[in-house]
Amino acid sequence: MHATKIIIIGGGIGGAATALALHCAGLDFTVYERSQQLREVGAGIALWANATHILKNLGLLEDAIQVGCLTTNYQFNSQRGKELVNIAVYGFELPVIGIHRAELHQLLWRNVPREKFILGETFERFERRENRVCAYFKSGLSVVGGALIGADGLRSQVRTLLLGDQPPTYRNFKTWRGLTDYIPNGFRPGYIQEFLGCGKGFGFMMLGKGKMYWYAAAYAPEAQPDAAISRKQELERMYQDWFPSIPELIAATEEANILTTDLYDRPPIQPWSQQNITLLGDAAHPMLPTMGQGACTALEDAYVIAKCLQASDPITAFQNYESLRFERTKAIVIKSLRSSKMGELTHPLAVGFRNALMKVMSSAISNSFNSLHAYRT
Incomplete structure (x- = not known):
């Protein structure tokens, strides 16, 4: 174990998970977060078995189960509700959990000493000084450490x-996310249910505390503004003839609880580490949400980077961390993009062929899905 201080820039799920992993490893660190409060925006996520494995190692699995909802199946359907693929996800030694992002975030940072988080500090630049790194912030604050994440x-x-100011790649989809207390009649307990149509899709799942999370995605130009009518009314029009639970969920959701974002990723590249500075989570390998692995891989990153830092000096540790993480995260970025391409189909004949192919390929899809979540650090 080394005694150097580690500077973490960003206190979201990835930063908070890294803080907890380093704390558990007995390493010295401080997190610098630009927001004035530690909070996550967004709605729900699925923590697949590869992520609940990390929570177990960090001592948080039982707490996550208490505030989340256990998931047993991942079901793909046509837009009218005809089942295409039904994947059982309860065969692992670890559960799959639906959880609100804010609940997961709180579990992570509340188990770290509060003084380890410095809020309201916007990072601007760094300088290397031999084997040290100095981080500078907009407020005028500067801090020195042996490594920066x-x-x-x-x-x-x-x-x-x-790596340079290369913008992320827009992937032709706009997404909406909503949260409601309403449980539609068509919901199957324990299921994540997704519905695929012509150039758009919709999914929903239970979180903890009786909350239903839903998400929609549609083929759209980048930065497309909201319709003149409200987001809610726009969605009601878009999904009016879909599986009945979908318009029900939209109607039951307050306008203020509907968020929208464009979807981006980046082509996987190396290196993402330079000497005693490295990247983690979306900073290193942003991916589309189609495989549900963004937060899950950030948790994996956090655990691996802590183990590497516990074993060696930062330069060696970051080289080892990247070598352990690159191929896996590259594969997930590519799979997530490939999966999104299936959602771009707009011609009814192409959509019909996709649906038929998914039914034929059901076993292969299930095996691929399970192999992804069987990963253990």
Whole structure:
């Protein structure tokens, strides 16, 4: 174990998970977060078995089960509700959990000493000084450490300084996310249910505390503004003739609880580490949400980077961390993009062929899915 201080830029799920993993490993660190409060925006996520494995190692699995909802099946359907693929996800030694992002975030940072989080500090740049790194912030604050981890998201400033100001790649989809207390009649307990149509899709799942999370995605130009009518009314029109639970969920959701974002990723590249500075989570390998692995791989990253830092000096540790993580995250980025292409189909004949192919390929899809979540660090 080494005694150097580690600077973490970003206090979201990836940064908070890294903080907890380093804390459990007995390492010295401080997290610098630009927001004035530690909070996650967004709605729900699925923590697949590869992620609940990390929570178990960090001592949080039982707490996550208490505030989440156990998931047993992942079902793909046509837009009218005809089943295409039904994947059982309860065969692992670890559960799959539906959880609100904010609940997961709180579980992570509440198990770390509060003084380890410095809020309201916007990172601007770094300088290397021999084997040290100095981080500078907009407020005028500067801090020195033996290593720096950029966990500052899709548009990471740390990444820009390391790898250049290349923008992320827009992948032709706009997404909406909603949260409601309403449980539709068509919901199957324990299921994540997704519905695929012509150039758009919809899914929903239970979270903890009786909350239903839903998400929609549609083929759209980048930065398309909201319709003149409200987001809610726009969605009601888009999905009016879909499986009955879908318009029911939209109607039951308050306008303020509907969020929208464009979807981006980046082509996987190496290196994402330089000497005693590295990237983690979306800063390193942003991916589309089609495989549900963004937060899950950030948890994996956090655990692996802590183990590497516990074993060696930061430069060697970051080289080992990247070598352990690159091929896996590259594969998931590519699979997530490939999966999104299936959603771009708009011609009814192409959509019909896709649906028929999914039914034929059901076993192969299930095996691929399970192999992804069987990963253990």
